[in-house]
Every structure is written in C-alpha cells, then in structure tokens.
Amino acid sequence: MTSTEATTESEASGPSGYAAARLRLLQEETWSGPPRRAALARLTDDWLTGLFTAAAGQTGVRGAALVAVGGYGRGELSPRSDLDLLLLHDGSADAGALAALADRVWYPVWDLGLALDHSVRTPGEARRTAGEDLKVQLGLLDARPVAGDLGLVAALRTAVLADWRNQAAERLPALDELCRERAARTGELQFLLEPDLKEARGGLRDATVLRAVAASWVADAPRQGLAEARRTLLDVRDALHLTTGRATDRLALQEQDQVAEALGLLDADALLRQVYEAARTVSYATDVTWREVNRVLRARSVRPRLRALLGGGLGGRAAPERTPLADGVVEADGEVVLARAARPEKDPVLTLRAAAAAAESGLPLSRHLVRHLATAARPLPVPWPAEAREELVTLLGAGEPTVGVWEALESEGIITRLLPDWERVHCRPQRNPVHTWTVDRHLVETAVRAAALTRRVHRPDLLLVAALLHDIGKGRPGDHSVAGEVIARDMAARMGFDGHDVGVVATLVRHHLLLVETATRRDLDDPATVRSVATAVGSTSTLELLHALTEADALATGPAAWSSWRASLVADLVKRVSAVLAGEAPREPEPTVPGAEQERLAIEALRTGEPVLALHTQPALPAADGGPEPVGVELLIALPDRPGVLPAAAGVLALHRLTVRAAELRAVELPTEVGDSADLLLLSWRVAAEYGCLPQAARLRADLVRALDGSLDIRARLAEREAAHPRRRGVKAPPPRVTVAAAGSRLATVIEVRAQDAPGLLHRIGRALEQSAVRVRSAHVSTLGANAVDAFYVTGTDGGPLPGVRAAEVAEEVEKALG
Numbered sequence: 168m169t170s171t172e173a174t175t176e177s178e179a180s181g182p183s184g185y186a187a188a189r190l191r192l193l194q195e196e197t198w199s200g201p202p203r204r205a206a207l208a209r210l211t212d213d214w215l216t217g218l219f220t221a222a223a224g225q226t227g228v229r230g231a232a233l234v235a236v237g238g239y240g241r242g243e244l245s246p247r248s249d250l251d252l253l254l255l256h257d258g259s260a261d262a263g264a265l266a267a268l269a270d271r272v273w274y275p276v277w278d279l280g281l282a283l284d285h286s287v288r289t290p291g292e293a294r295r296t297a298g299e300d301l302k303v304q305l306g307l308l309d310a311r312p313v314a315g316d317l318g319l320v321a322a323l324r325t326a327v328l329a330d331w332r333n334q335a336a337e338r339l340p341a342l343d344e345l346c347r348e349r350a351a352r353t354g355e356l357q358f359l360l361e362p363d364l365k366e367a368r369g370g371l372r373d374a375t376v377l378r379a380v381a382a383s384w385v386a387d388a389p390r391q392g393l394a395e396a397r398r399t400l401l402d403v404r405d406a407l408h409l410t411t412g413r414a415t416d417r418l419a420l421q422e423q424d425q426v427a428e429a430l431g432l433l434d435a436d437a438l439l440r441q442v443y444e445a446a447r448t449v450s451y452a453t454d455v456t457w458r459e460v461n462r463v464l465r466a467r468s469v470r471p472r473l474r475a476l477l478g479g480g481l482g483g484r485a486a487p488e489r490t491p492l493a494d495g496v497v498e499a500d501g502e503v504v505l506a507r508a509a510r511p512e513k514d515p516v517l518t519l520r521a522a523a524a525a526a527e528s529g530l531p532l533s534r535h536l537v538r539h540l541a542t543a544a545r546p547l548p549v550p551w552p553a554e555a556r557e558e559l560v561t562l563l564g565a566g567e568p569t570v571g572v573w574e575a576l577e578s579e580g581i582i583t584r585l586l587p588d589w590e591r592v593h594c595r596p597q598r599n600p601v602h603t604w605t606v607d608r609h610l611v612e613t614a615v616r617a618a619a620l621t622r623r624v625h626r627p628d629l630l631l632v633a634a635l636l637h638d639i640g641k642g643r644p645g646d647h648s649v650a651g652e653v654i655a656r657d658m659a660a661r662m663g664f665d666g667h668d669v670g671v672v673a674t675l676v677r678h679h680l681l682l683v684e685t686a687t688r689r690d691l692d693d694p695a696t697v698r699s700v701a702t703a704v705g706s707t708s709t710l711e712l713l714h715a716l717t718e719a720d721a722l723a724t725g726p727a728a729w730s731s732w733r734a735s736l737v738a739d740l741v742k743r744v745s746a747v748l749a750g751e752a753p754r755e756p757e758p759t760v761p762g763a764e765q766e767r768l769a770i771e772a773l774r775t776g777e778p779v780l781a782l783h784t785q786p787a788l789p790a791a792d793g794g795p796e797p798v799g800v801e802l803l804i805a806l807p808d809r810p811g812v813l814p815a816a817a818g819v820l821a822l823h824r825l826t827v828r829a830a831e832l833r834a835v836e837l838p839t840e841v842g843d844s845a846d847l848l849l850l851s852w853r854v855a856a857e858y859g860c861l862p863q864a865a866r867l868r869a870d871l872v873r874a875l876d877g878s879l880d881i882r883a884r885l886a887e888r889e890a891a892h893p894r895r896r897g898v899k900a901p902p903p904r905v906t907v908a909a910a911g912s913r914l915a916t917v918i919e920v921r922a923q924d925a926p927g928l929l930h931r932i933g934r935a936l937e938q939s940a941v942r943v944r945s946a947h948v949s950t951l952g953a954n955a956v957d958a959f960y961v962t963g964t965d966g967g968p969l970p971g972v973r974a975a976e977v978a979e980e981v982e983k984a985l986g
Contacts, residue, residue: 185214186279193246193409200402208235208242211250215272216314222271223315226264230257232315233272234323237284238375240309245405247414249282251306255319258289282414290323297327301342304331305379328382335383336467339460346376346453356446357594358604360439364404365416369446371400373453386459388452389534396445403442406430418442436596443594443605451578454571455534462500493524502533511544518544518581519558525572526565532575541579550663556628559662563614563631564621573611586661588654591642599954603725606641613637616719623715629668630712632659633675634719640676652677671709675716678703682717686736687949688919688958691743693912694753700740701747710748714741732853768805769847773837778806778871782864800854800861804871808834808846813943814933815874816850818881821927822870822888823862825854830929830948882934885927905982907974908958915944915960916969918978922985924955935984936961939977941969 188210192198198206212235219233237251238244254269269287276283288296297304307327312320331338350368357369365371374397377388406429407415410422418426423435432438490498495509495517503525511517518540525532547555562569576582583590592606604612617634621627636658640651655676659669681703689696704710717737721729747753764781771779781803802825804816813832820827830852837845873879903922920932929948936943941961948957961977963969969977 185210199405201398204243204245204401204405207244207246208239211239211244212313215252215276218272218275219268219314222268225271226268228256228260228264228268230259230316230319231255231265231268232317232320233313234320235311235313236306236309238309240306240311242311243401245401246408247282247412248408249284249414250276251284252286252313253293253307253310254285254287255293255315255323256287256289257316257319290319290326293323294326294330298330298334301338301345304338305342305375308379308382309375331379332383335385336464339380339383339385339464342376342379343457343460346373346457355450357443357450358608360596360598360600361417361419362442362446363417364400364407364442367446369448369450369453371397371404371416373449374400377449377452377456380456380460385463386456388456391538392448393452396448399441399445400449402430403438436598439596440594443596447574447594448578451574454531454574458502458531492528493520496521496524498528498530499533501530502536503528503530504533504536505539511540513545515545515547516552516555516558518576518585519555519562522572522576523558523561523565526562526568529568532572534575537575537579537581541581544581547585549661551661553663556663560628560631563635564618564627566615566618569615569618570608570611577607586658588639588642588658592639595642597641601725601727601954604723606638609723610635610638612723613716613719616722617715620715620719624711625708626668626671626712629664629671629675630715630719632662632664633672633679633712633716636672637676637679637716637720648677648680671712674703674705674709675713678713679716679720682713682737682740683721683733684956686740687733688947688956689908689917690912690915690945690947690960691736691740693914693960695913697740697743697747697753700744704744704748707745707748710741710744714738765803765805765849765851768803769835769837769849772805772807772847773845776807778804778868778875780804780864780868780871782861782867800856802850802852802854802867804848804850804852806848806871806875808848809875811875811933811937812848812850813946814930814937815881816852816871817929817933818885818927819867819870819874819879820852820854821930822881822884823867824926825856825861826926826950827929827948828853828855828950830946832943832946834944881930885930889926903982903985905978905985907971907978912960912968914968915962916941916974916977918959918961918974918981920955920957920959920981920985922955924950928955928985929957931984932957932959932981935981936977938984939980940964941977942966 189207192203192206192210215233223229223231232255234240234253234255235251236253238248239251252272254265254272256265260268265287269285273283273285286296293303293307297307304327307323308331310320310324310327346368349366349372353363353367355369356362356364356367359367363370374393377393381387403418403426404416406426407418407422410425410429418438420435423438427433427435427438430438432441488499489504489506491506492498492503495506495514497504497506503521505511505517505521509517521532521536521540562572565572573582577593583593589607592610595606597604597606597609602609613634614631617630621630624630633655636651636655638647638651639654639658640647640649643650643654652673656669656673659672664672681700685691685696685700691697704713714737718729718734721733743753768779768781783801783803802820806812817827830850832848832850835847835849837847870879874881901923903920905918905920908917908919918936922928933943936959941963944960944962946957946959948955950956961969963973968974
C-alpha cells in the first residue's frame with residue numbers, strides 16, 4: 168500500500184470521511200428500505216472498526232470487542248437511529264487503559280452528533296445485568312460483533328441465549344406485563360392519528376418482542392405478513408427521520424403529507440392506512456403469540472404435578488379435552504377449533520358458525536382454524552342461506568367478544584370475502600379527533616354497543632346489521648350516508664334479507680345521523696323540524712331502530728359524542744316524532760313560557776331594564792355508562808331585547824375564558840304593568856372554565872353591560888389576548904363552512920355554521936349576523952371535540968324567513984367573517 172493510499176483510507180475512516188459517506192448514502196434516492204438500512208449499518212461498522220482497532224493498538228488492550236446490540240445489532244439503522252454499543256472485555260485489561268479505549272471510541276461518535284447508548288462490561292457483568300433488566304436482555308439477544316475478539320462475543324451470545332431459554336417461565340410473563348403497561352401508556356398504533364411507530368401497541372417494539380419470544384423456543388409468532396409489516400413500519404420511520412431531520416418515532420399530523428410523498432404514496436390517508444394495516448398485523452401476531460406462550464407455560468406447570476400424581480407413569484402429552492360448541496366446532500385447550508369431522512369445503516356456513524360460537528363463548532378462534540378456513544372454506548351462495556344470516560347476527564350480538572373474533576377473521580381476509588365492500592373501509596383513518604377508531608373498527612364497536620340495546624327494539628337483527636353498515640359509505644366519495652345507503656341495500660340483499668327488511672336497513676344507514684343532528688341543531692318546537700324527521704323515517708318501528716342506532720353510534724365514536732344532555736334531546740325528538748307518526752299533528756309553537764328561574768330573571772330584567780344573570784353549577788347526571796357525568800355550569804341571562812346581545816354575551820364569555828358547550832337563545836314576551844307586552848331575550852348557556860375558577864356573576868354582568876353600551880371593545884380585547892398568547896402551531900384546520908339549511912323551518916331561516924372551535928368563535932358569528940341586519944330568533948350551539956356545529960334561526964326585519972337569495976348572502980357574509 169502506498170503512503171497516498173494509506174492517507175486516503177485513513178481520511179475515509181475518520182469522522183469527516185464517515186460523515187460525508189453517511190450523508191451521500193442518505194441523500195441517494197436509489198437507496199431506500201432494507202438495503203439502505205443494511206448499507207448504513209455496514210458503513211458504521213467499518214468506521215467503528217477503524218476507531219476500535221486504532222484505539223486498541225494505542226492503549227494496548229487485548230481480550231476486548233465492540234458489540235452492536237438492539238436495532239444496530241440487527242443491522243437496522245434508520246437515518247437518526249441511536250448507536251447501541253457494548254464494549255465487552257475479559258477483565259484482564261488495566262482499568263485506565265480500558266477507559267482510554269472507551270473514550271477513543273465514544274468521543275468521535277459524540278463529536279458527530281450521533282446519539283449513543285453505551286456500556287462497558289465483562290461477559291459475567293453483562294449476564295448479571297441482563298438477569299436484572301429485561302430491556303438489557305432483549306438488546307443482548309440481538310448482539311452482533313463489530314470489531315475485536317469474536318470468540319468473546321460468540322461466548323456471550325451463547326450464554327445469554329441459554330439464560331433466556333432457561334429462564335423463560337419467569338421472564339416471559341414479566342415481558343408480557345411490560346408490554347401491557349407500555350400499550351396502556353402509548354395506545355394502539357392502528358387507531359392513533361399521531362402514532363408512535365416504535366412504542367405504541369403493534370409497533371416496532373412489539374415486533375422486536377416477537378423475535379425474543381421466538382428465541383425462547385416457547386412459542387413462535389404467526390409469520391404470514393409479519394416481516395412485511397415490520398419493513399413497512401421501518402420504512403415509514405426512515406422517511407420520518409429524513410423529512411424532519413430529527414430522531415423521532417411519532418408520526419405527527421403536520422409531517423404526514425411529506426412522509427407520504429417521500430414514500431411515493433398518494434396522501435397522508437394512504438400513509439396512515441398502510442401504517443394501520445402493518446400495525447394490525449403485528450397486533451394480531453402479538454395476541455396469538457402471547458396466548459400460545461401462556462398456554463404452553465400453563466401446560467408446563469401442570470405436567471410435573473400430574474406426573475407426580477400418576478407416579479411418573481405419564482408418557483407424552485395428554486390430548487386436550489374437546490367440548491362441542493356448535494356443529495363442526497369444538498373448544499380445545501381454551502381455543503375454538505374445528506371438530507374432526509368438520510368439512511369446510513362442503514359447509515359454506517361453517518366460518519360464520521365457528522365465529523358466532525367463539526364470540527358467544529368468549530373464546531378466541533385458533534390461528535390454525537382461521538388460516539384453514541381462509542384457504543379451504545367454500546364461499547357462501549348469494550343470497551346467503553338463512554343460517555348464515557342468523558350466525559352473523561349472533562356474532563354481532565355477542566358484545567365485547569365480537570371484537571377479537573372479527574379481528575381474527577380480518578387478519579386472513581375472510582371478512583372481505585364475506586362482505587366485499589368492507590375492503591374500502593378496512594384500516595381507513597378518520598381525521599376527526601372525536602373518533603377513537605378507524606372506520607372498520609368503529610363499525611364493529613357500534614355493533615358491540617348495539618348488542619346492549621337489542622332488548623329495546625322489535626328487530627334486533629336489523630339493528631345489529633345496520634350498526635355494522637352505517638358508515639360503510641366512508642370508503643366512497645361524497646356524502647357517506649348517501650353512498651352508504653346504496654351499499655347497505657346491496658349488502659343486506661346479499662345477506663338474504665327480504666325486500667322490506669332491505670329497505671329498513673338502507674333507511675337506517677341513510678339517516679343514522681338524522682336524530683342527533685336534528686336534536687342538537689334544530690328548534691324542536693318548530694313543527695317543520697318534527698315533520699321532516701317523521702317523513703324521513705316513515706314508521707314507528709324504523710324510528711325505534713334509529714333511536715337505538717343513534718345511541719350505539721355515538722357511544723362507539725368516543726366520549727365527546729354522547730352525553731346525558733344529548734341523550735335527553737334525542738329522546739325528546741323521538742317522542743315528538745312518534746306522536747306525529749301515530750297520527751297526531753305537531754303542536755304549533757306557542758309563546759315560550761320560561762321556567763321558574765328564567766321567569767324570575769325575566770321579571771327582574773323587565774323591571775330594571777338591565778341584564779340579569781344567574782350562574783349555577785349543575786349536579787352530576789347519570790352518564791351513558793351508568794356513572795356520574797359532570798354537566799358543568801349553567802349560565803342564565805335575561806335582558807330586554809335589543810341588537811347586539813348575542814355577540815356581546817358570547818364575547819364576554821370568551822374574555823373570561825369560558826368555553827361554551829351548548830347555548831340557546833330565545834325571544835319571549837312578558838306582560839307589563841300597563842297591560843302591554845315587552846320583548847325579552849333569554850339566554851341559556853352550558854359553559855366550562857378553560858382553566859382556573861369560574862368568574863363571579865357580578866363581574867360577568869358588569870362586563871356585559873359595558874359591552875352592550877359600547878364602553879368595552881370586545882373585538883379589540885380578544886385580538887390583544889390572541890396576540891399576547893397565540894395558539895400553538897399545529898395542523899391547519901379545514902376552512903369554516905356556512906350553509907342555509909333547506910326546508911329547515913317555515914318560521915325562520917336556518918343558518919348552519921361548521922367551524923373549528925376557538926375562543927371568540929360565537930362572538931364573531933354573532934357580529935357577522937348583526938352586521939347582516941338579521942334578527943337571531945334562536946340559536947343552538949354544540950361543540951363536538953374540536954368542531955363547533957351551530958344553527959341560528961334568523962328572520963328579517965319583518966319577522967319572517969329570509970328570501971332565498973338574501974339567505975345565501977347572509978351565509979356568505981358569515982363565512983367571510985370567519986375566514
């Protein structure tokens with residue numbers, strides 16, 4: 168080797184040479200996925216080998232090795248991955264020389280700004296530490312020599328693996344508990360809008376755990392799709408590192424479009440769907456593996472005792488007892504398996520029968536059974552036979568156990584073969600943070616919730632099927648309720664329902680949002696509101712089903728979607744619509760009669776000519792799950808009718824950092840002492856403090872009086888507060904949408920506002936309506952998570968509904984004011 172060649176090699180192996188080569192590798196577009204991760208690991212190996220060899224020569228240390236552990240040990244280096252290194256030595260070296268060797272390896276790594284997890288141990292120390300710390304033991308299972316004494320590393324690997332297998336009965340349950348605690352802390356990857364690709368359940372950490380379990384020889388994970396799922400998650404993490412330039416595992420919303428583009432995907436939804444599918448594969452493999460681990464460990468603990476009872480005469484493993492569950496289906500060793508005489512190729516209903524039996528028994532489907540059914544089961548004829556439909560209804564009506572059984576069937580694509588349109592909602596993300604689940608899981612969760620309501624309806628089968636299909640249209644463009652009606656009609660006919668039942672299911676899917684949206688956004692005292700719902704529903708039996716479906720859908724959406732307040736509004740609407748469907752005419756609106764508290768406030772406001780306020784903490788009401796539900800605080804305001812009340816009151820609440828959960832504004836007439844009548848406004852608000860304590864009613868009243876007389880500039884004060892404390896940067900919310908509700912009322916024009924909830928939103932809407940010279944007859948405000956959906960019944964100066972063109976102009980003006 169010439170001196171020039173030696174110098175060049177030295178430069179390439181130095182920090183600057185490694186950094187340049189690393190940068191070129193990461194910027195090279197032709198390199199991606201496993202080849203790039205492996206190439207990065209090799210490049211790092213070469214650099215560290217040079218560092219270690221030079222340092223060992225300079226310090227005179229022998230009997231030492233540099234070992235890669237964890238992800239680096241597996242050769243899976245992402246662009247910003249930590250370097251997990253162990254300096255292994257046989258204990259013969261001087262402590263000072265060993266420390267100098269470590270410094271000559273660690274400092275160049277730190278100088279390049281690379282994250283380093285490092286340790287210096289003898290094989291005995293490494294084994295003892297592994298015995299005390301599961302995370303260390305898992306890392307050592309992937310130990311790989313980088314440089315130095317290879318025999319020392321090989322001996323450690325052999326010893327650690329032997330320890331792991333010998334201690335499996337104690338270590339695996341501890342590892343299972345560790346995984347459960349992590350899952351409870353980080354959530355399920357397949358349902359999170361901003362998932363942690365590594366720590367969330369179904370992520371890279373679980374994939375690594377499955378490798379460790381397999382190394383114990385106790386159980387092996389299902390292999391089908393697992394390697395591809397792991398690769399998908401690693402590829403996404405690589406793209407995330409390159410996009411952000413940071414060592415992060417959290418796929419934040421604001422980075423998803425860029426990561427999707429880097430991976431050649433259409434958009435962020437396509438990215439999340441791919442991530443969810445991979446996570447679902449890992450999660451299912453995790454469930455199956457731990458179930459098998461527990462089964463094997465139970466059997467191992469029982470066998471010695473059984474052998475002792477039989478005097479050591481037990482030869483081989485006793486066959487598990489088989490308990491019949493249904494035709495062709497038995498329970499064996501805590502799982503549902505096929506009976507020996509079962510013939511899936513001749514029995515098309517067997518798949519649904521096995522699933523229904525498993526759910527009713529609260530037992531998991533055997534992985535081998537699911538795989539066998541996926542490959543051997545005969546397809547169902549179309550339309551389905553009655554038995555198949557009945558088994559599906561039984562499966563859906565089993566409650567919580569339905570979820571695990573359904574997930575097992577989905578893991579092998581069986582659901583899509585039974586219900587082809589399911590593919591469009593499979594792992595489909597829902598961007599609304601109110602939703603807890605992906606579309607497909609939400610549908611199953613709705614069926615689970617509906618199962619608890621089947622005693623309230625005459626046709627529980629139609630309720631359960633409608634629950635399963637109500638959001639099936641979310642896989643299509645346009646209004647998902649409209650698209651879903653068409654799909655549900657086809658799927659119900661495929662299941663073998665008759666024409667009448669198909670129509671009922673289609674109606675339920677088309678109008679599954681009708682009751683809750685009408686109850687929370689429309690004036691129920693307006694006959695047009697009740698008649699429109701009655702016309703859409705058509706019959707009391709369908710209304711009964713729709714009521715139960717509404718509750719099940721909301722409960723399965725998330726905690727923000729249902730409350731005792733919403734339940735009471737929906738129940739009131741159902742009662743009114745039932746009366747109309749029974750032949751009664753809806754009551755014409757009468758002058759609003761205030762309650763006792765409102766009447767007291769109204770009389771006081773009439774007497775003084777000033778606003779009168781009352782602030783009450785509402786008692787807890789029973790929630791949907793039977794526990795207490797905090798309702799918050801009710802604020803009642805009565806004052807003489809005058810322009811500017813709505814924006815003034817809403818602005819004052821915003822200034823005092825009170826969040827409006829729901830609000831109603833109504834105009835009433837009260838007789839005066841001289842026999843005339845006076846117009847008053849009654850405002851009923853449900854509010855909650857953004858933080859801190861609630862303000863005193865006297866302070867609210869004082870500020871409201873100032874706002875009404877113009878001495879308090881609410882708009883300027885809100886702008887000052889926003890400038891002083893700007894909202895945190897995050898994902899840009901969709902623009903607000905303001906529409907005129909068609910045929911909303913014959914007494915007023917209904918302006919509906921959908922926007923991102925924010926301090927002062929109701930104030931800005933009120934100002935825009937006031938500037939449009941319309942009168943707000945009533946307002947119905949509701950907040951669902953981060954979304955506000957508000958309806959305002961407005962009239963012109965003549966007290967009647969606005970002409971169509973004028974109504975459209977008002978909606979446009981409000982939308983501009985919010986933009």
